[in-house]
Amino acid sequence: MRTTATPPKDTTxxxxxxxxxxxxxxxVRTNMRQYGMLIALVFIVVLFQVWxxxxxxxxxxxxxxxxxxxxxxxxxxxxxxxIISGHIxxxxxxxxxxxxxxxxxxxxxxxxxxxxxxxLSLLIGAAAGAWQGYFIAYLGIPSxxxxxxxxxxxxxxxxxxxxxxxxxxxxxxxxxxAKGFIPEMGPYTQYHNPTLLIGLATVVFLLLREWRxxxxxxxxxxxxxPAGLWAAKxxxxxxxxxxFTLTLASFHGVPVVMLIMCALLLGLGYVMRxxxxxxxxxxxxxxxxxxxxxxxxxxxxxxxxxxxxxVLAALAGCVYAAxxxxxxxxxxxxxxxxxxxxxxxxxxxxxxxxxxVMGAVIGxxxxxxxxxxxxxxxxxxDYQQVIKGLVLLAAVGFDVWNKRKAGA
Amino acid sequence: MSRPxxxxxxxxxxxxxxxxxxxxxxxxxxxxIHAICGENGAGKSTLMKVLSGVHPHGxxxxxxxxxxxxxxxxxxxxxxxxxxxIIHQELALIPRLSIAENIFLGNExxxxxxxxxxxxxxxEASRLLGRVGLPDNPQTPISDIGVGKQQLVEIAKAxxxxxxxxxxxxxxxxxxxxxxxxxxxxxxxxxxxxxxCIIISHKLTEIREVADSVTILRDGRTIETLTVRETAGxxxxxxxxxxxxxxxxxxxxxxxxxxxxxxxxxxxxxxVSGWTVxxxxxxxxxxxxxxxxxxxxxxxxxxxxxxxxGRTELAMSVxxxxxxxxxAGHVEVNGRPVVTRTVPEAVAAGIAYVxxxxxxYGLNLIDTINRNISLASLPxxxxxxxxxxxxxxxxxxxxxASMNIKAPTVFEQVGRLSGGNQQKVVLSKWIHADxxxxxxxxxxxxxxxxxxSEIYGVIDKLAAEGKAVLLISSELPELLGMCDRIYTxxxxxxxxxxxxxxxxxxxxxRRMTRQTENxx
Numbered sequence: 001m002r003t004t005a006t007p008p009k010d011t012t013x014x015x016x017x018x019x020x021x022x023x024x025x026x027x028v029r030t031n032m033r034q035y036g037m038l039i040a041l042v043f044i045v046v047l048f049q050v051w052x053x054x055x056x057x058x059x060x061x062x063x064x065x066x067x068x069x070x071x072x073x074x075x076x077x078x079x080x081x082x083i084i085s086g087h088i089x090x091x092x093x094x095x096x097x098x099x100x101x102x103x104x105x106x107x108x109x110x111x112x113x114x115x116x117x118x119x120l121s122l123l124i125g126a127a128a129g130a131w132q133g134y135f136i137a138y139l140g141i142p143s144x145x146x147x148x149x150x151x152x153x154x155x156x157x158x159x160x161x162x163x164x165x166x167x168x169x170x171x172x173x174x175x176x177x178a179k180g181f182i183p184e185m186g187p188y189t190q191y192h193n194p195t196l197l198i199g200l201a202t203v204v205f206l207l208l209r210e211w212r213x214x215x216x217x218x219x220x221x222x223x224x225x226p227a228g229l230w231a232a233k234x235x236x237x238x239x240x241x242x243x244f245t246l247t248l249a250s251f252h253g254v255p256v257v258m259l260i261m262c263a264l265l266l267g268l269g270y271v272m273r274x275x276x277x278x279x280x281x282x283x284x285x286x287x288x289x290x291x292x293x294x295x296x297x298x299x300x301x302x303x304x305x306x307x308x309x310x311v312l313a314a315l316a317g318c319v320y321a322a323x324x325x326x327x328x329x330x331x332x333x334x335x336x337x338x339x340x341x342x343x344x345x346x347x348x349x350x351x352x353x354x355x356x357v358m359g360a361v362i363g364x365x366x367x368x369x370x371x372x373x374x375x376x377x378x379x380x381x382d383y384q385q386v387i388k389g390l391v392l393l394a395a396v397g398f399d400v401w402n403k404r405k406a407g408a
Numbered sequence: 409m410s411r412p413x414x415x416x417x418x419x420x421x422x423x424x425x426x427x428x429x430x431x432x433x434x435x436x437x438x439x440x441i442h443a444i445c446g447e448n449g450a451g452k453s454t455l456m457k458v459l460s461g462v463h464p465h466g467x468x469x470x471x472x473x474x475x476x477x478x479x480x481x482x483x484x485x486x487x488x489x490x491x492x493x494i495i496h497q498e499l500a501l502i503p504r505l506s507i508a509e510n511i512f513l514g515n516e517x518x519x520x521x522x523x524x525x526x527x528x529x530x531x532e533a534s535r536l537l538g539r540v541g542l543p544d545n546p547q548t549p550i551s552d553i554g555v556g557k558q559q560l561v562e563i564a565k566a567x568x569x570x571x572x573x574x575x576x577x578x579x580x581x582x583x584x585x586x587x588x589x590x591x592x593x594x595x596x597x598x599x600x601x602x603x604x605c606i607i608i609s610h611k612l613t614e615i616r617e618v619a620d621s622v623t624i625l626r627d628g629r630t631i632e633t634l635t636v637r638e639t640a641g642x643x644x645x646x647x648x649x650x651x652x653x654x655x656x657x658x659x660x661x662x663x664x665x666x667x668x669x670x671x672x673x674x675x676x677x678x679x680v681s682g683w684t685v686x687x688x689x690x691x692x693x694x695x696x697x698x699x700x701x702x703x704x705x706x707x708x709x710x711x712x713x714x715x716x717x718g719r720t721e722l723a724m725s726v727x728x729x730x731x732x733x734x735x736a737g738h739v740e741v742n743g744r745p746v747v748t749r750t751v752p753e754a755v756a757a758g759i760a761y762v763x764x765x766x767x768x769y770g771l772n773l774i775d776t777i778n779r780n781i782s783l784a785s786l787p788x789x790x791x792x793x794x795x796x797x798x799x800x801x802x803x804x805x806x807x808x809a810s811m812n813i814k815a816p817t818v819f820e821q822v823g824r825l826s827g828g829n830q831q832k833v834v835l836s837k838w839i840h841a842d843x844x845x846x847x848x849x850x851x852x853x854x855x856x857x858x859x860x861s862e863i864y865g866v867i868d869k870l871a872a873e874g875k876a877v878l879l880i881s882s883e884l885p886e887l888l889g890m891c892d893r894i895y896t897x898x899x900x901x902x903x904x905x906x907x908x909x910x911x912x913x914x915x916x917x918r919r920m921t922r923q924t925e926n927x928x
Contacts, residue, residue: 216798274794275794293727293763294837
């Protein structure tokens, strides 16, 4: 994952000349939750890398890690947006199972082409999201209740659709969504060629964006990182992307799931930052009354947030079914809790209005690396649960403590 | 007159940045009904909070003597132990619990093993209800009885605490005439039983009817205490005049800008006719009653009124029916009828409303200055749904400079700004939405003098540019200093329209305190 894609936008510093270190610490403090979690993620990665004698970051394990956590990350992105809007969605685990089951029925029982089945599955997710969104946005029933009902409802429908049985196997093409890699091209180079190209493109893209942002910030006379630090940041970013690219390229290349993930991260991240509707989501979560009195169409926006969650849950459902190569009644159990935990670890606030799509991905990766690392070193699932619980508590507790100290 | 039951001596209470009470003294004699009068923000509620222990001993200066003994209350329970009970304007009853349960809430009658003694509770509740003249079954849920009866339940609750001094904050504000009369009758009966009473009220007729004496507060100071019999004399009108003079005698200073003339065409920008709105929950109550008004381009028109007069309710219901249940009325902007059923419709029609409560209704405190300023005009700053961030930044930088918003950058979190700067952010948001009509609701509430005069400058400039400004304010000098015309409201109705040349604080206050029966 490219966890380096968030430039530290310093938002609160007064302009004027100040010692670089002070600029840096303040910039870190204002984005504490996200930086904190990024630092925690790096720490956890290093910890398990040492603990597992280097197994964690072996190319095949990195690929595995991405494919193992893809569906949780997809859910976490949607959940983050739901939580920013001031709501919650408890139904996504059941919806994952239901859409997985429906896709299985379409492809396994009725031999439907997998592309058509995938599109229909996403539409089912959209319809499920619209169903819940209607009750929440237009009838004003609390999202906790509506999605708790949805959790039971979709789980029940899954069992009805499958008749209690698992359905398999899926067509090859469909399985590739979860297990596939982008195909190799060109001469043999020891590395996976398209992956190298993607990595190179990413580096160029990131550096161009950094350069453009800095130029604009300077043009607006905003405070920027001192040139030395900025250069260091660019080098570090480039190094991280290169190392990651080489790791993937020395195995089978970029997993298909990762492409989906990146598209969501960039697309929804952009929508939440720059689109009118994204701004309205933050405004509604931050102060619903004020947003409504500013002309924000609260019902429509809330409805769309849940439709989006429904589509993402359906996508996660397809990825999970493809990974298992079966539609099963017990799919997606507790996924909603993993997604909610990822969002909170990644900087969401219970009261809404705060958080980023990037944060959701970082939060999801913290959980994912913990899962994978602890399994590698042979910690039992019992202790894994305990540790994940403590990490969630520590992440949110740290944030509360930090805010109180800052007096915000 | 009998000996004093309560003496509050030179009470001073400060909040960060404001002195709410300054050397206020109040003497209430045993067995009298004592009214407290004053404009919004004169310090009435703060004084009562000091008395009832909401602001505990030590958080204020001065001393309180009750029954001749110095007292120091740590909290409400401590003052209630001495028999001082306050009934707030917003009733503190739990709707789903029964009358009896509410009467003994927090003060439950216990049986031998510490469990609730239901028989005793019901018997005692019936007896207390008898004392306040309420025939209802004590097992009736509070939500099933009207506001008038709920008020009586509050008094029964006070009686259960062996009340010696009863404090009522605006007790008749939500009541109809019949219920009001009943309540005032009960208070008189309690006086016969030796219970003293402090009553805070805006209704001067009511005060004249029941009170023995009146203390007038203004700007956190005691102005005078009058014995009603002394002021009344033969002419009741005279005594009201006397009270009004005490309430308003505030200095008119010269912090208002010289009004810049608007040179353009002066057509009518806003017409509201027959506007009637009911309470959002209690649909029987008419909160805004058949209000009609006009504002011309380039004109600043004020609305004066005391708490509960329906000014904010009028403004918010016109602005996209954001308050209450619409019953009747039409709105025209620039002579054309417009539909303002929702906020987006109202904004599209050219109306903007700057709220009196910026923290609850005006700002997203956890977001930045630039995003708060742009919120009401995002579609205009966007191309195909994507916000042009550079344009947004330029716009907010422009307002930061022109409104003199004191913040290092427009990316500062709004919650960290001072009240005056927050107000400037809300104003910027709506000025940038470029409306025809701006409704400003208490635009200078809770901000310092410097920021106030800056905001007056902004309002003047808006009018000079040809905007129509409707200015709602509780500060009469502000209305007199800024407005071309001033409407007065009381109990949901317009009670007058006064030109700037003729308006004085006294004439306005007379119209603001006018009641149904003596409305001209």
